Amino acid sequence: MSLAYQCPLCQQTLQLSNKSLRCDNNHTFDYAKEGYVNLLPVQHKNSKQPGDNLDMVQARREFLNTGHYHFLQQAIAKLVSEQSPNNVIDLGCGEGFYTQAIANFCKGEVYGVDISKSAVKYAAKRYQNCQFSVASISQAPFADNQADVLVSIFAPLFEQELGRLASPDAALIVASPGPWHLKELKQKIYREVNAHTPIPVPIGFELITQTLIEQSVRLSFAEVKNLITMTPFAWKFRPEHWQALEQQGEQNVTLSFYLSHFKKKC
Numbered sequence: 001m002s003l004a005y006q007c008p009l010c011q012q013t014l015q016l017s018n019k020s021l022r023c024d025n026n027h028t029f030d031y032a033k034e035g036y037v038n039l040l041p042v043q044h045k046n047s048k049q050p051g052d053n054l055d056m057v058q059a060r061r062e063f064l065n066t067g068h069y070h071f072l073q074q075a076i077a078k079l080v081s082e083q084s085p086n087n088v089i090d091l092g093c094g095e096g097f098y099t100q101a102i103a104n105f106c107k108g109e110v111y112g113v114d115i116s117k118s119a120v121k122y123a124a125k126r127y128q129n130c131q132f133s134v135a136s137i138s139q140a141p142f143a144d145n146q147a148d149v150l151v152s153i154f155a156p157l158f159e160q161e162l163g164r165l166a167s168p169d170a171a172l173i174v175a176s177p178g179p180w181h182l183k184e185l186k187q188k189i190y191r192e193v194n195a196h197t198p199i200p201v202p203i204g205f206e207l208i209t210q211t212l213i214e215q216s217v218r219l220s221f222a223e224v225k226n227l228i229t230m231t232p233f234a235w236k237f238r239p240e241h242w243q244a245l246e247q248q249g250e251q252n253v254t255l256s257f258y259l260s261h262f263k264k265k266c
């Protein structure tokens with residue numbers, strides 16, 4: 001079953017009319033020429049440009065294009081398709097790198113939601129096999145208990161919202177940093193690097209499997225630069241750190257991820 005979007009202003013179901021979505025209260029949201037719909041009303045924005053900015057989006061796009069995260073992308077898409085979902089929501093989908101791979105593996109309808117307009121614009125322009133919207137995942141624009149699989153890849157988790165969106169048998173699949181993810185880069189800025197731990201089981205879900213997926217890759221300075229720029233710790237890198245990285249040239253970097261599969265509790 002495909003999912004109907006919900007009006008972010010009055011929670012009524014949105015119906016397609018021409019190239020817009022409209023609720024019974026006449027709240028209207030137009031599809032952009034790239035094919036996504038913006039369901040983030042100005043009054044719900046807490047900044048002018050919420051979510052990842054264009055620099056982060058471009059850096060992530062370039063880094064993901066190198067193929068170094070291909071092994072994670074394929075593992076996620078395979079795990080999602082094994083659930084045989086009728087529909088999937090990728091919460092905090094960014095540029096749609098994982099969303100479109102999931103859509104390639106699954107027969108069901110795949111939705112990508114992100115608060116960053118720059119990211120969604122890019123995703124919708126590039127990938128036609130999913131439905132993308134700009135919206136907050138703290139109040140996702142879908143009805144209660146309809147989603148078969150919820151996916152969260154390095155995105156914030158809003159526990160209550162996950163429970164609300166999930167259908168009775170739903171799966172929740174979360175990718176989060178593994179113990180020594182990007183250890184070599186973090187050592188440049190932190191005196192001590194602490195290992196990441198697996199994410200706690202979200203309220204209302206039970207753990208099915210938790211897999212650690214790791215690879216060590218050799219990256220050029222340009223790749224390292226993009227990899228750092230797309231992470232939240234980029235702002236910690238000062239000019240002397242960038243200089244040292246550039247002088248080093250190529251280096252080995254650990255990529256490490258927890259892939260957690262939860263199921264909604266009956």
Ligand SMILES: C[S@@+](CC[C@H](N)C(=O)[O-])C[C@H]1O[C@@H](n2cnc3c(N)ncnc32)[C@H](O)[C@@H]1O
Nearest residue numbers: 051052092093094114115116136137153154155
């Ligand atoms: C680290 S990025 C991951 C993007 C994508 N899942 C990936 O791995 O390529 C986190 C994403 O979450 C989005 N995000 C942060 N807060 C959000 C919110 N409240 N609602 C929707 N998206 C949000 C950001 O804009 C960003 O695209």
Ligand SMILES: [Zn+2]
Nearest residue numbers: 007010023027
């Ligand atoms: Zn409405």
